Amino acid sequence: MQRTHSPTLRRRRLSAELKRARSNSRMTTTQVVKQLRWAAGKLSKIENAETQTVKAEDLEALMDLYNITDGAQRDALHALAKDAKVRGWWSKYREVFGPQSLPDFEAEASTIRTFESSVIPGLLQTPEYTSALLQGGRFTEPEAISRRVDARVERRQILTRFSPVRLRVVLDEAALRRPMGSSETMAEQMHHLLYMAKLPNIDVQVLPFSAGSHAALVASFSIMEFPEPLDLPIVFIETATGGLFLEDTEEVEQHSVTFSDAQGSALSTTQSAKFIADVLKPLESE
Template identity: 65%
Template structure:
């Protein structure tokens, strides 16, 4: 069984190839549409991914127009079009993730760099910790909380699958000190964090209170990078009501610089492991 893929990224990859093909022929959007008997709007909606499903016949006409004749490349582009039509597991949790689902991008990320200031990152949470976290929000029924926990736990598969994502997590000390649930839940969460930090594809660093002010005293964020060069990095920032994605090169670079600053300020992975261990042992004594 192949690894889960991102329908959104496959679509973006496909339209990037199509746009490049049009530009190689020196066609404007209007000229390409005129030659196919389509409106310029139809070409534009394809190239901006507003049209999420590209029919095989339409794709063939575009490839013919752009003189993309290589059978292997045509086959690969049709495969991208088919993949873009599929629905990921996260589609059944639309009310949890929203229209632009973070797992859609996580599924195909090769590296994720994430900063959290107040809580343990979702990818590293235990079910009990996540449940206690959701219970601390606005009142919702137990069924809704259970569904949110299931959705969050399903995201973690990218860390342990074949060819897993590389996760680089920086946590403020406050994320470890804040009591979510009870002492037992926090102790188990810290033990899980230590276990995950031992995996070769996961690095965990702590920003202790002793460093004082640092570059990321703002909202938590994640930078997702992809192996395919046609998929540039994106930044995800979670808000109270939705997810915000930044894709412009300038925005991504600013977040890259911020993450580099806090990673340099944080204590090393081995020091962080000792820090978490000492805090975990303290909780165990309290319990």
């Protein structure tokens, strides 16, 4: 699977570039809107990445106004605007992921740090485990479950593609102990977890019950970081209705500190592999 462009990230990057260009030109949003004779909220939507499409003529007008004369820079901004309209593979699973989807950010993430308190993280799940997990939720129709399993299988390809994402996982012991489906399903999941943890781009640390109280006694969350400096980190928190994305710098920093603290309370990767192997043993004898 090739690295896929994220239209959402392209919109965020284009917005950041245009906002910086306006700042460099020492113009206020009011001045820009007045000079271009735009509706009051048009520029705000562009600068906050709230519009999916920035028309070529609108982009040209902004670049002219901001005195962006370098041809390469103008071409790069047009390329960003064009890529922001391209749909990723996840668009075919729109009913699964919703309008603002997690794979939209995962596609270009360089590093993902995940704390999971209850279940194996989606990127490390086997299809059988995912299916058993979903059967306990609202989507119990076989077709609906199958679609969600297929979508999750496609998501995890970012771990094994060329130039894969770096995944750092802190996993509460409860996620290993909670049975999903049969013993065979759980045994296969533990084998898969151990296999994936051996990959050079993946670290898995277990946070055992014996650690007692720790900093991450909160909802599960993921922090995604990106290779481009303009693409600021973002936090994803899964909810009953889909998910919540946090982009505020202070909130992202707080979750980053929480993750680091959880890592400090967790077992090392070597100790964690042994811990998972010990969980696996009784499953294989059942």
